Amino acid sequence: MSSLTYEATGIPEEVEAEDPTNRRVELVLGALASVVLLFVAGMVIFVFLKGLPSFTSNGFAWFGAGGNVDQQLADIFNSPANPADYVYELRAWPLLWSTFLISGLSVLIATFISVFASIFIVHFAPAPVRKLIEPVVKFLAAVPSVIYGLIGILVIIPWINEVFITEEMAASVAYVIQLDGSSVLAGVMILTLMILPIMIAIIVDSLRAVPRNWREGALALGVNKWRAVRTVSIRAIRPAIVAAAVLATARALGEAIMLAMVTGSIGFAPNPFDGFLFLFEPSRPLAATIVDGAEGLSVAPFGETMYAFAFILIVSTGILSFVGWAARKSLGRYSIGAR
Amino acid sequence: MGLETADEGRDAAEVGIPPIQRIVVDGEIPPVRVAHQIRNGVSSELEEQFVVKQDFEIPSWAEERMRVESLGVRFGQKEAVKDVSLEVNSGEVLALIGPSGCGKTTLLRSLNKLVDLTPTAVRGGRILLDGKDTDLMDDTLLRKQVGMLFQQPNPFPMSIFDNVAYGLRERGTKRPGKKELEPIVVDALERAGIWAEVSDNLNHPALSLSGGQQQRLCIARSLAVRPEVLLLDEPCSALDPISTAIIEETIVELKSEIAIVIVTHNLQQAERVADKVGFMYLGDLVEYGSVEQVFNAPMAERTKDYVRGDFG
Amino acid sequence: MAAKATRRTRARRPRKRKKITARGTWSIADRLGLLLAWATGIFLCLVAFAITIYLALKGIQYINVEALTTRPEAGADQAETGGFLDPILGTVILTILGAAIATPIGVGIAIWLTEYGRPTSLARFVEAGIEIIVGAPSIVLAIFGLLIFQSSVMSPFSFTAAGGEVFGRSFFAAGAVMSLIALPFVVGGTREALNSIPKHVREASYALGKDQASTIRRVLLPSARSGIATGSTLGMAQIAGDTAVVVVVLGASLQLAPEGSIPVIDVLKGTGSTLTSYVFSNSPAGEGNAPEKAYAAAFVLLSIVIGLNLFVNRLTKRGQHKWD
Numbered sequence: 001m002s003s004l005t006y007e008a009t010g011i012p013e014e015v016e017a018e019d020p021t022n023r024r025v026e027l028v029l030g031a032l033a034s035v036v037l038l039f040v041a042g043m044v045i046f047v048f049l050k051g052l053p054s055f056t057s058n059g060f061a062w063f064g065a066g067g068n069v070d071q072q073l074a075d076i077f078n079s080p081a082n083p084a085d086y087v088y089e090l091r092a093w094p095l096l097w098s099t100f101l102i103s104g105l106s107v108l109i110a111t112f113i114s115v116f117a118s119i120f121i122v123h124f125a126p127a128p129v130r131k132l133i134e135p136v137v138k139f140l141a142a143v144p145s146v147i148y149g150l151i152g153i154l155v156i157i158p159w160i161n162e163v164f165i166t167e168e169m170a171a172s173v174a175y176v177i178q179l180d181g182s183s184v185l186a187g188v189m190i191l192t193l194m195i196l197p198i199m200i201a202i203i204v205d206s207l208r209a210v211p212r213n214w215r216e217g218a219l220a221l222g223v224n225k226w227r228a229v230r231t232v233s234i235r236a237i238r239p240a241i242v243a244a245a246v247l248a249t250a251r252a253l254g255e256a257i258m259l260a261m262v263t264g265s266i267g268f269a270p271n272p273f274d275g276f277l278f279l280f281e282p283s284r285p286l287a288a289t290i291v292d293g294a295e296g297l298s299v300a301p302f303g304e305t306m307y308a309f310a311f312i313l314i315v316s317t318g319i320l321s322f323v324g325w326a327a328r329k330s331l332g333r334y335s336i337g338a339r
Numbered sequence: 340m341g342l343e344t345a346d347e348g349r350d351a352a353e354v355g356i357p358p359i360q361r362i363v364v365d366g367e368i369p370p371v372r373v374a375h376q377i378r379n380g381v382s383s384e385l386e387e388q389f390v391v392k393q394d395f396e397i398p399s400w401a402e403e404r405m406r407v408e409s410l411g412v413r414f415g416q417k418e419a420v421k422d423v424s425l426e427v428n429s430g431e432v433l434a435l436i437g438p439s440g441c442g443k444t445t446l447l448r449s450l451n452k453l454v455d456l457t458p459t460a461v462r463g464g465r466i467l468l469d470g471k472d473t474d475l476m477d478d479t480l481l482r483k484q485v486g487m488l489f490q491q492p493n494p495f496p497m498s499i500f501d502n503v504a505y506g507l508r509e510r511g512t513k514r515p516g517k518k519e520l521e522p523i524v525v526d527a528l529e530r531a532g533i534w535a536e537v538s539d540n541l542n543h544p545a546l547s548l549s550g551g552q553q554q555r556l557c558i559a560r561s562l563a564v565r566p567e568v569l570l571l572d573e574p575c576s577a578l579d580p581i582s583t584a585i586i587e588e589t590i591v592e593l594k595s596e597i598a599i600v601i602v603t604h605n606l607q608q609a610e611r612v613a614d615k616v617g618f619m620y621l622g623d624l625v626e627y628g629s630v631e632q633v634f635n636a637p638m639a640e641r642t643k644d645y646v647r648g649d650f651g
Numbered sequence: 652m653a654a655k656a657t658r659r660t661r662a663r664r665p666r667k668r669k670k671i672t673a674r675g676t677w678s679i680a681d682r683l684g685l686l687l688a689w690a691t692g693i694f695l696c697l698v699a700f701a702i703t704i705y706l707a708l709k710g711i712q713y714i715n716v717e718a719l720t721t722r723p724e725a726g727a728d729q730a731e732t733g734g735f736l737d738p739i740l741g742t743v744i745l746t747i748l749g750a751a752i753a754t755p756i757g758v759g760i761a762i763w764l765t766e767y768g769r770p771t772s773l774a775r776f777v778e779a780g781i782e783i784i785v786g787a788p789s790i791v792l793a794i795f796g797l798l799i800f801q802s803s804v805m806s807p808f809s810f811t812a813a814g815g816e817v818f819g820r821s822f823f824a825a826g827a828v829m830s831l832i833a834l835p836f837v838v839g840g841t842r843e844a845l846n847s848i849p850k851h852v853r854e855a856s857y858a859l860g861k862d863q864a865s866t867i868r869r870v871l872l873p874s875a876r877s878g879i880a881t882g883s884t885l886g887m888a889q890i891a892g893d894t895a896v897v898v899v900v901l902g903a904s905l906q907l908a909p910e911g912s913i914p915v916i917d918v919l920k921g922t923g924s925t926l927t928s929y930v931f932s933n934s935p936a937g938e939g940n941a942p943e944k945a946y947a948a949a950f951v952l953l954s955i956v957i958g959l960n961l962f963v964n965r966l967t968k969r970g971q972h973k974w975d
Contacts, residue, residue, distance in 0.1 A: 254788025
């Protein structure tokens with residue numbers, strides 16, 4: 001870019017190339033920027049190496065089910081001091097399933113809600129309502145996750161306990177698990193709310209970018225406004241909806257604090273075959289498990305297991321973030337790092 | 340309700356051409372008039388209630404479809420259209436000409452209430468479709484009868500078939516099946532003059548067509564819903580001369596079934612296709628008459644200057 | 652008939668007649684869709700109001716000057732004892748430290764991306780890398796940070812036990828990790844500001860004989876100030892709201908526990924808590940069982956975060972019409 005400007009103003013190109021200060025500045029800043037890359041790579045590698053013992057001791061069974069994962073974690077924590085006797089046995093499936101379930105449900109529901117909300121904001125909201133909703137969405141994005149967790153634990157959980165969990169329900173699964181309100185449902189409800197602003201921001205932007213020509217063309221054919229938006233605009237922004245969902249999934253996977261407060265501290269895999277009951281069972285996804293285990297990081301095998309979890313998280317969120325970024329780039333958006 | 344001729348100082352018989360006809364509102368809502376069939380280019384009898392007092396002959400093939408009465412359109416403080424009255428008849432092409440910014444597109448977009456999409460737009464006056472006040476009609480009902488074509492061809496990102504069938508599918512009630520739609524789609528494509536070029540594969544994406552073909556596809560799309568009036572907003576300005584010629588041919592073919600209003604800044608195009616011409620300048624309808632009269636013997640000074648090419 | 656007299660009577664009156672057939676042609680599915688659209692919009696507003704009002708009601712009850720200025724005490728009856736001055740200080744220190752580290756680095760990276768950016772493939776990779784940092788869970792960044800700061804190289808930055816084991820948890824460590832969280836926002840804000848400077852400004856500077864580096868330093872950066880401030884403030888809001896990093900890397904000691912003897916450095920080398928970890932530990936999820944304190948601290952935290960975001964709004968409004 002700079003060489004072009006030099007040519008336009010007649011200063012020979014050699015001058016720019018030879019300028020030592022400029023070159024130095026460029027190299028320094030370039031190195032700084034490359035540190036970002038080194039950092040990301042380093043993070044993935046270091047976390048992997050630190051968590052490696054957990055993977056190697058378990059092999060592929062690490063991902064499988066078997067036994068009570070909380071008990072296994074306790075055993076790991078209580079390993080004898082001798083490194084040769086470290087316990088690593090782990091079947092992480094309940095945690096993985098919990099992560100899929102909670103993130104998946106949240107993203108599904110949030111996609112649905114955010115599409116309708118975005119259509120409302122762009123096409124149907126009267127001007128005063130629109131001026132109100134936009135700060136509302138920004139507000140919801142800004143609330144810290146610990147506050148969402150606080151409200152969850154002090155308001156939503158007692159509410160679920162009172163309204164939904166009946167004696168028979170609790171009794172029917174009492175042999176496996178206690179139902180006390182901290183549940184998948186609470187987690188999904190609040191997580192959906194937390195990822196809505198991200199999706200709404202992206203979808204609103206892309207709805208506004210749909211060429212006016214198309215919308216007017218549909219209206220001029222005598223199609224009512226809702227139909228026109230649904231059949232033309234939404235169809236046109238399908239890639240953006242997917243990109244929004246991908247980024248929201250990355251966010252959902254990484255949510256640790258709120259879920260730790262609200263879904264219960266039991267590494268339990270809710271069974272969908274229990275019927276709707278399974279929504280009320282407690283659970284604990286990967287990120288929340290790391291938060292719960294944060295104090296035990298100094299115990300070697302336990303810490304290494306935590307790093308193993310972290311590795312799974314960083315790889316999955318990394319891939320999702322990359323895919324989301326690539327998709328948004330091809331759609332012409334550039335991210336400001338909005339969470 | 341009466342029709343008056345505002346004879347601007349000349350005798351119709353002297354010049355040999357119909358004088359300018361202005362419609363003046365005297366405060367009454369005209370009775371609802373049933374649209375009459377046009378058979379072989381001849382209109383059937385007018386209803387008795389509708390009293391016509393006229394000093395000249397209405398050409399027998401002209402069936403009034405829309406009437407604009409004292410239309411005024413304002414965007415905030417700026418007046419785009421000032422007190423315009425004219426008629427749109429089936430069987431003829433009405434061309435609206437004038438320099439940029441004179442309000443012709445705004446006038447066009449008022450005919451199908453598309454101008455209401457702009458939040459600052461305020462409309463005064465009345466527009467009648469077949470005698471019914473369009474303000475009292477539902478927007479979608481109006482637009483099913485009054486179609487529009489835009490300057491930039493705007494086919495949807497779907498297949499050719501889906502584009503043409505779009506208006507019929509999204510009517511709001513039951514979705515017709517593909518078998519039902521096929522004959523209508525084919526007919527529309529034929530009338531738009533593009534059937535020969537796309538008949539091999541109707542599932543091709545519409546966006547893969549050339550500019551001229553896309554515009555004709557848009558014509559087909561509008562025709563599929565069987566409108567009574569078709570509004571064309573500078574349809575050929577983004578196209579090459581050959582496509583323009585094909586579309587002008589199509590327009591001339593269509594005018595026997597549909598009333599057509601075309602906005603154009605190309606005077607030669609107006610001469611080629613139009614039967615009636617309305618010249619607008621800064622929101623006023625300066626002159627309105629047949630194409631021969633406006634181009635060969637314009638009455639207003641301004642019209643004379645514009646038609647001669649003194650300003651554009 | 653007076654033709655001229657009646658011509659202009661109707662033209663000015665705006666049309667406000669009621670439609671006779673309003674939604675007659677809308678199918679059930681269409682009406683349902685419209686209803687859902689409205690419902691979700693209203694729902695969002697209601698939820699936001701509910702959260703604010705609930706926190707305000709519950710939180711304000713417990714807040715008074717004493718609560719904001721006394722230090723928290725580990726009393727047996729948590730509901731009665733102490734205020735939360737230390738967590739507030741902790742939030743402030745951490746936010747400023749994190750932003751102070753992130754801003755120069757972020758501005759540098761942003762300059763490189765917009766003004767130099769060669770080779771292009773490297774620039775794209777750096778962009779992707781930043782996106783990955785944005786998407787990384789803060790808990791993962793936290794335990795990675797712990798890993799780094801527990802190595803003996805980093806021993807000056809935190810408490811080192813007699814046996815040589817580095818504690819790894821301190822304001823330094825947490826500040827470094829927090830700067831990662833703020834970094835993408837600084838980069839984004841600066842990039843936007845730099846990109847919005849029209850090309851002719853740069854060309855004018857080159858025409859005067861200045862090279863690229865000094866153009867950036869003297870001409871572009873000063874104009875980009877509001878964008879940089881926006882990015883930093885957004886970053887600070889993110890830092891203030893984060894809990895995972897605090898819990899893992901700050902040691903979560905209720906009071907500020909300075910380490911060593913040098914005046915300011917000792918606080919930074921020591922551990923402490925922030926409003927976020929305070930809310931966390933006072934909620935039923937943590938040890939303490941003082942929901943009132945949790946609400947109060949939550950309200951203060953929310954006010955700080957919203958305040959920072961409102962400040963950003965003001966900054967962006969001011970910076971908007973500069974180049975007209």
